[in-house]
Amino acid sequence: MKTTVKELRLILTVDNLDELIAFYRDTIGLETSKEWREEEGNGIILDAGRASLELIDAKHAARIDQIEVGQRVSGPVRLALRVAEPIATATETLLDGGATSVAAPTTAPWSEVSRVKAPDGMQITLFATSTLAD
Known part of the structure; x- marks a missing residue:
């Protein structure tokens, strides 16, 4: 028998809660x-709609970083957010909201992507398309 999961929740413990609420809620x-x-x-629980857990090995993480950024830069956790807007527009919105650029928008084999770093240091990949159905 297996467990039936109804929700996936990623929990971040942060020192600058109000700043990050503004970034994740108001900017994103x-x-x-x-x-x-x-x-x-x-605390706050922010709803991101559909959630998924992507598990990859270090070799694949290095490949993704190479494609998206040009070098290995991410740690063991990175957020990936599928956005409705064009990647360049979504990237600018996050940069205006306090993120810093890790890599400019580019085309990966799976989607248009961009990498930013949130005010808490979390790396975020913005992507346009997904193999998951809406």
């Missing part, structure tokens, strides 16, 4: 599912 456009401000701690 993730919608608030739940938010709390308590003496015991603060």
